[in-house]
Amino acid sequence: MNFSIVIPAKDEEQGLAVTLPSLREHYPDAEIIVVNDGSSDGTVAVCEQYGVTVVSHPYSKGNGAAIKSGARAAQGDYIVFMDGDGQHNPADIERLLYKVEEGYDMVVGARSGLESQASVARWSANSLYNKLASWMVNRRIDDLTSGFRVVDRRKFLSFLYLLPNGFSYPTTSTMAFFRAGYSVGFVPISVADRLGKSHINVLRDGVRFFLIIFKIGTLYSPLKVYFPVSVLVSMLGVLNYVIANISSGTLRFTNMSTLLILFGMIVFLIGLLAEQLTNLQYKDSDVEDHTE
Incomplete structure (x- = not known):
């Protein structure tokens, strides 16, 4: 060789x-x-x-x-x-x-x-x-x-x-x-x-x-990391909402619940964007390898 x-x-x-x-x-x-x-x-x-x-x-x-x-x-x-x-x-x-x-x-x-x-x-x-x-x-x-x-x-x-x-x-x-x-x-x-x-x-x-x-x-694969994190944070927001409503007896979103759910959505969107950027990052090398 x-x-x-x-x-x-x-x-x-x-x-x-x-x-x-x-x-x-x-x-x-x-x-x-x-x-x-x-x-x-x-x-x-x-x-x-x-x-x-x-x-x-x-x-x-x-x-x-x-x-x-x-x-x-x-x-x-x-x-x-x-x-x-x-x-x-x-x-x-x-x-x-x-x-x-x-x-x-x-x-x-x-x-x-x-x-x-x-x-x-x-x-x-x-x-x-x-x-x-x-x-x-x-x-x-x-x-x-x-x-x-x-x-x-x-x-x-x-x-x-x-x-x-x-x-x-x-x-x-x-x-x-x-x-x-x-x-x-x-x-x-x-x-x-x-x-x-x-x-x-x-x-x-x-x-x-x-x-x-x-x-x-x-x-x-960034989304494989970001998606579980986004789900976890969003579920914490939902859990906070449920606990707050059970304790207060009224149906309303607390500031913490809103913040956690929005943060979970932002993490997911960042992961989605990172996934697309990763695909672009490898595109040139794939084309080069194919042409050779």
């Missing part, structure tokens, strides 16, 4: 010193691209030592931006994305590629168990993401946020405009593939402890946690 390997890297000298020789050993003919996202250590020197292609950013733009730069530079029909911190086993690439040959457009290396997560907090957050996303797409999603995956390059490029420059590119790309009707598969993997310093920030990534929750819904 004609594939390229893309590794986003910011100050990953230690991890790359372990990962690159193993990649060269397992896949000597593969195109390997390391995207240097404004590193200040010896990341570039390690890449030069092992003769891999380096795409450098003059300053740090984020993990997602590095992924996009690597995808544009890749020449293979498929792209393998993996981290440069030594967590992913290069030998697992072959297992993901076998899954692709079964007809999948994207195959994700799914981490299993608490031991494969950096912390209990991240395991809890990722479990919630997986359950929410599975409910959205009506299919089990084993790992929504894994950065170890194989994708059809042409189809992945059609979604670059959707990808953020930050760390949530795996979530966005996975939901985009599901939304476009492409086949997404999962292969269980084990991950090692990362080498070097983590770039995770508790406060920043805590905010990102809530943003991803909303992004999951808006990327796939």
Whole structure:
């Protein structure tokens, strides 16, 4: 299979010193691209030592931006994305590629168990993401946020405009593939402890946690999220109306009942509008894929 390997890297000298020789050993003919996202250590020197292609950013733009730069530079029909911190086993690439040959457009290396997560907090957050996303797409999603995956390059490029420059590119790309009707598969993997310093920030990534929750819904089917909320709020308004009338003995809408029912209607209309905007968002990529 004609594939390229893309590794986003910011100050990953230690991890790359372990990962690159193993990649060269397992896949000597593969195109390997390391995207240097404004590193200040010896990341570039390690890449030069092992003769891999380096795409450098003059300053740090984020993990997602590095992924996009690597995808544009890749020449293979498929792209393998993996981290440069030594967590992913290069030998697992072959297992993901076998899954692709079964007809999948994207195959994700799914981490299993608490031991494969950096912390209990991240395991809890990722479990919630997986359950929410599975409910959205009506299919089990084993790992929504894994950065170890194989994708059809042409189809992945059609979604670059959707990808953020930050760390949530795996979530966005996975939901985009599901939304476009492409086949997404999962292969269980084990991950090692990362080498070097983590770039995770508790406060920043805590905010990102809530943003991803909303992004999951808006990327796939917003109305599936907004409609239950609108029904719940409206029913609370009706319940308030009933309780108020039973207690007062008169038939009248209270301010709270009116507010809740109107708010429920507004939430529904916002969801309906978001659904239409989502359809337009994917229209260009569908047309591009059809014409190619």
